Amino acid sequence: MTMQNKITGRVYVLGDDIDTDQIIPAAHLVYSLEDPEERKKYGEYALSGVPTAQAGLPEGNIPFVKNGEHESEYAIIIAAKNFGCGSSREHAPAALEIAGVEAVIAPTYARIFYRNAVDGGFLIPAESQQSLVPFFHTGDEAVLDLDAKTVTNKRTGESYPINDLGQVSNIIDAGGIFSYARKSGMLKETADA
Amino acid sequence: MSMTITEKILAAHAGLKHVSPGENIWIDADVLMTHDVCGPPTIGIFKKEFGEKAQVFDKNKVVIIPDHYIFTKDMHANRNIDILREFAREHNLPNYYDVGGERYKGVCHVALAEEGWCRPGDVLFGTDSHTCTAGAFGQFATGIGNTDAAFILGTGKLWVKVPETMQFIIDGKIPPHIMAKDIILQIIGDIGVDGASYRTMEFAGSGVEAMTMEDRMTLCNMVIEAGGKNGVVAADAKTEEFVKARTNAPYKIYQNDMDAKYHSTWYYKAEELTPMVAKPHSPDNKASVREVQTEKITRAYIGSCTGGKFSDFVAAAEILKGQQVAVDTFIVPATTEVDRLLRTTMIDGKSMMQVFEDAGAQVGKPSCAACLGGPADTFGRTHGEEICISTTNRNFPGRMGSKSSQVYLASPYTVAASALTGKITDPREFLG
Numbered sequence: 184m185t186m187q188n189k190i191t192g193r194v195y196v197l198g199d200d201i202d203t204d205q206i207i208p209a210a211h212l213v214y215s216l217e218d219p220e221e222r223k224k225y226g227e228y229a230l231s232g233v234p235t236a237q238a239g240l241p242e243g244n245i246p247f248v249k250n251g252e253h254e255s256e257y258a259i260i261i262a263a264k265n266f267g268c269g270s271s272r273e274h275a276p277a278a279l280e281i282a283g284v285e286a287v288i289a290p291t292y293a294r295i296f297y298r299n300a301v302d303g304g305f306l307i308p309a310e311s312q313q314s315l316v317p318f319f320h321t322g323d324e325a326v327l328d329l330d331a332k333t334v335t336n337k338r339t340g341e342s343y344p345i346n347d348l349g350q351v352s353n354i355i356d357a358g359g360i361f362s363y364a365r366k367s368g369m370l371k372e373t374a375d376a
Numbered sequence: 377m378s379m380t381i382t383e384k385i386l387a388a389h390a391g392l393k394h395v396s397p398g399e400n401i402w403i404d405a406d407v408l409m410t411h412d413v414c415g416p417p418t419i420g421i422f423k424k425e426f427g428e429k430a431q432v433f434d435k436n437k438v439v440i441i442p443d444h445y446i447f448t449k450d451m452h453a454n455r456n457i458d459i460l461r462e463f464a465r466e467h468n469l470p471n472y473y474d475v476g477g478e479r480y481k482g483v484c485h486v487a488l489a490e491e492g493w494c495r496p497g498d499v500l501f502g503t504d505s506h507t508c509t510a511g512a513f514g515q516f517a518t519g520i521g522n523t524d525a526a527f528i529l530g531t532g533k534l535w536v537k538v539p540e541t542m543q544f545i546i547d548g549k550i551p552p553h554i555m556a557k558d559i560i561l562q563i564i565g566d567i568g569v570d571g572a573s574y575r576t577m578e579f580a581g582s583g584v585e586a587m588t589m590e591d592r593m594t595l596c597n598m599v600i601e602a603g604g605k606n607g608v609v610a611a612d613a614k615t616e617e618f619v620k621a622r623t624n625a626p627y628k629i630y631q632n633d634m635d636a637k638y639h640s641t642w643y644y645k646a647e648e649l650t651p652m653v654a655k656p657h658s659p660d661n662k663a664s665v666r667e668v669q670t671e672k673i674t675r676a677y678i679g680s681c682t683g684g685k686f687s688d689f690v691a692a693a694e695i696l697k698g699q700q701v702a703v704d705t706f707i708v709p710a711t712t713e714v715d716r717l718l719r720t721t722m723i724d725g726k727s728m729m730q731v732f733e734d735a736g737a738q739v740g741k742p743s744c745a746a747c748l749g750g751p752a753d754t755f756g757r758t759h760g761e762e763i764c765i766s767t768t769n770r771n772f773p774g775r776m777g778s779k780s781s782q783v784y785l786a787s788p789y790t791v792a793a794s795a796l797t798g799k800i801t802d803p804r805e806f807l808g
């Protein structure tokens with residue numbers, strides 16, 4: 184995925200410290216990420232480790248992916264601090280991407296999740312200046328505008344600032360570390376040369 | 377200009393004289409480690425990006441240690457091992473520790489130390505968040521994802537942001553009932569699960585200097601539970617002795633400059649430390665054992681890269697010897713070497729393994745086992761509403777298998793004492 188400047192979609196709201204075991208429980212890490220059929224399993228089980236009461240705030244009990252499906256109706260995740268803490272499994276941002284997530288918006292991220300999201304080109308880890316959890320309900324429609332550096336809740340009409348992506352924006356723009364390294368001449372243009 | 381140990385290692389591997397926190401730099405890897413969960417997708421990305429016939433950057437620097445899902449009937453998990461085996465064969469990799477034979481090791485972070493891959497001044501990247509364990513050796517060691525690992529596999533390089541260093545000074549004589557696990561649980565409880573995000577956690581002071589290498593590994597193992605990028609303990613004579621006994625490879629010892637800059641410095645008096653637990657469902661949900669000592673448990677687990685090293689079992693055996701456990705108790709040696717030591721080390725005429733079995737514990741085969749839940753047939757995995765006290769490092773919801781189970785993290789002493797009573801128990805009740 185290379186960067187789009189505007190992402191519009193329904194939001195799914197989560198709390199603090201959503202760890203990678205909640206994003207994709209370890210029992211499911213056995214599936215192939217390359218096999219086009221098998222990788223759908225990651226979409227099916229994305230966020231399946233979140234305790235049901237905290238799944239889809241403020242009400243909770245809202246499944247991220249409907250039973251038997253592998254794509255979610257939510258393209259944007261709004262979460263509180265330290266999103267993606269825990270293991271280094273890249274299956275976590277991959278699972279979210281496979282389920283159809285294009286961006287996460289949280290005030291802070293765990294380091295490895297953030298790197299993986301950027302270097303693998305899976306999704307945009309946008310940083311809000313404060314937790315936006317109180318201002319969104321799961322199911323609200325939101326617009327994340329990366330040029331204007333805002334996210335807007337269409338239901339309330341309110342906009343909230345997003346931090347500049349900083350130095351990593353080059354990698355995000357390129358679509359991941361490999362395309363970035365090719366663009367900047369660090370790697371040869373094509374594989375199998 | 378002055379630098380910390382971590383800054384010096386990073387500068388040396390970037391070919392720079394000086395680096396400062398916040399800078400993004402490209403550095404050379406000395407070792408790239410992967411395992412059976414993240415190895416196959418890493419290999420997939422490597423082949424896709426560099427081509428089916430591409431060569432790895434340096435086959436002597438690639439270390440593959442299957443450890444997570446080893447003893448299972450799950451066909452997908454077994455296929456992962458097949459992929460690693462095939463890749464190691466194709467590339468003629470000398471450092472592949474295959475399952476099912478003499479070479480098999482078990483939990484990668486403990487095996488890396490045993491096999492001489494933890495060396496002062498080196499850079500170790502691993503596709504596992506607990507790669508930070510090796511900071512105990514004065515190495516820069518950090519966990520990465522599959523894409524980054526595939527990039528290193530092809531180029532030997534990766535970009536990193538130079539982290540700020542937080543210093544944790546533990547001074548004084550550590551009381552005999554306190555283990556490194558109690559100290560790191562205290563620290564994580566104090567700073568929170570994101571208290572060291574993007575930063576280095578460095579451990580120093582007379583308490584740390586007196587620690588064994590295994591204790592220092594326990595400290596560094598859990599820095600990721602505070603969001604840390606790496607942990608570090610300055611290498612000393614003890615480090616050198618450990619390393620030299622396992623490898624002839626060169627290494628380089630770095631020290632902090634006198635006027636090096638730290639993000640913050642935290643002081644702990646060793647004499648004031650007390651046995652700690654992390655309550656469900658977060659490693660920073662701290663309580664002293666005294667505060668929760670009537671809480672009932674239904675299971676005890678001793679194993680993993682944090683609490684499955686030889687010295688962890690020596691501690692557990694001190695308490696379990698000649699006693700009977702009151703709840704299901706699972707013992708999982710981290711590696712085959714730990715397993716061998718449990719069979720050959722005698723306590724009052726009995727092997728340690730026998731001591732555990734006589735106490736009524738079940739002993740599993742060396743691997744990660746239920747530390748991260750895993751396939752349904754994993755040894756020690758929770759399936760229902762168990763309340764487990766464990767020497768592992770994470771107690772997130774569902775981490776040990778079942779979403780409705782609860783996990784308390786504690787030291788091997790505390791876990792063993794609790795196994796005997798069926799409730800959370802201060803180890804001092806059983807230590808002379």
Ligand code: SF4
Pocket residue numbers: 443444483484485504506679680681682743744747748768769
């Ligand atoms: S023992 Fe647990 S924490 Fe350590 S590498 Fe294995 S799964 Fe990860």
